[in-house]
Amino acid sequence: MEMLVNKKVLLVGASGGIGEETLKLLKGSQANVFITSREQSKLDDLVQKYEIPAHQAFVLDVRSEEEVNAVADKIHQFVPKIDILINAAGIGIIKPIEDLSSAEFSLTLDVNLKGSFHLFKAFLPAMKTTKKGLIINLPGVLGKTPMSGASAYAASKYGLNGLTKSIREELRRTEIRITNIYLGGTDTPFWDEIDLRVNREKFINVKEAARAIWFLCQQPSSGVVSEMVLQPFNHQAI
Numbered sequence: 001m002e003m004l005v006n007k008k009v010l011l012v013g014a015s016g017g018i019g020e021e022t023l024k025l026l027k028g029s030q031a032n033v034f035i036t037s038r039e040q041s042k043l044d045d046l047v048q049k050y051e052i053p054a055h056q057a058f059v060l061d062v063r064s065e066e067e068v069n070a071v072a073d074k075i076h077q078f079v080p081k082i083d084i085l086i087n088a089a090g091i092g093i094i095k096p097i098e099d100l101s102s103a104e105f106s107l108t109l110d111v112n113l114k115g116s117f118h119l120f121k122a123f124l125p126a127m128k129t130t131k132k133g134l135i136i137n138l139p140g141v142l143g144k145t146p147m148s149g150a151s152a153y154a155a156s157k158y159g160l161n162g163l164t165k166s167i168r169e170e171l172r173r174t175e176i177r178i179t180n181i182y183l184g185g186t187d188t189p190f191w192d193e194i195d196l197r198v199n200r201e202k203f204i205n206v207k208e209a210a211r212a213i214w215f216l217c218q219q220p221s222s223g224v225v226s227e228m229v230l231q232p233f234n235h236q237a238i
């Protein structure tokens, strides 16, 4: 297992259900964690709860390339590069196509797909200087398989799948690893606003989802875990 002590980890979307549970585990392993949220008040809470230096917490909307680049510049003033980038930011708008607006479709792609693109662009160059690093994305099972009502979400996550796999081809001469974790339904606030009859008790427990991400962070760099799938027993979609 790879030691996480003092590893520089950027956790984008640290305020989310999966993000915060992952943060707990990373801090417990003495990783040096940088965090983001769109809201300063959420960052303040996380900084206090998990004893994160305030200068390592950033307000960030991944839709803005300028904001992502500014965060990368600030982080690279403290550390030459991030060892592990975890992108746990994302939104889910689940509606039948006739109810889905063009604005909602664009928003979903802007956050889930273009936001990921901005992060790659901002953090890969520094990783490339040492040819080492790990980037963990969360396409989810809807990045591989369709679901009724998920046209925008699946489009963004299938897109993320293609984006990451293509970039992986460009990194063949480096030891920069890209891991996609495909989680099935996980019980987080992600589902609070989604108008769908689901049994959240049968979902993956968010602690288990975070533990899977934490496990991925600890894989030795001699090999690549390119994919991991974790699904609820009652809904094994892939």
Ligand SMILES: NC(=O)c1ccc[n+]([C@@H]2O[C@H](COP(=O)([O-])OP(=O)(O)OC[C@H]3O[C@@H](n4cnc5c(N)ncnc54)[C@H](OP(=O)(O)O)[C@@H]3O)[C@@H](O)[C@H]2O)c1
Binding pocket: 012, 013, 014, 015, 016, 017, 018, 019, 036, 037, 038, 039, 042, 060, 061, 062, 063, 087, 088, 089, 090, 091, 092, 111, 115, 138, 139, 140, 141, 182, 183, 184, 185, 186, 187, 188, 189, 190, 191
């Ligand atoms: N829950 C599931 O069933 C499930 C399954 C498979 C994959 N996933 C994926 O896992 C990731 C995390 O999901 P979750 O369940 O933890 O969701 P969540 O609890 O709703 O958290 C979402 C996170 O995304 C951040 N975020 C949203 N829009 C953003 C933006 N424009 N810029 C920057 N950050 C933004 C939120 O931060 P602020 O609101 O603080 O800015 C929050 O930290 C998502 O990519 C989701 O698609 C979830």
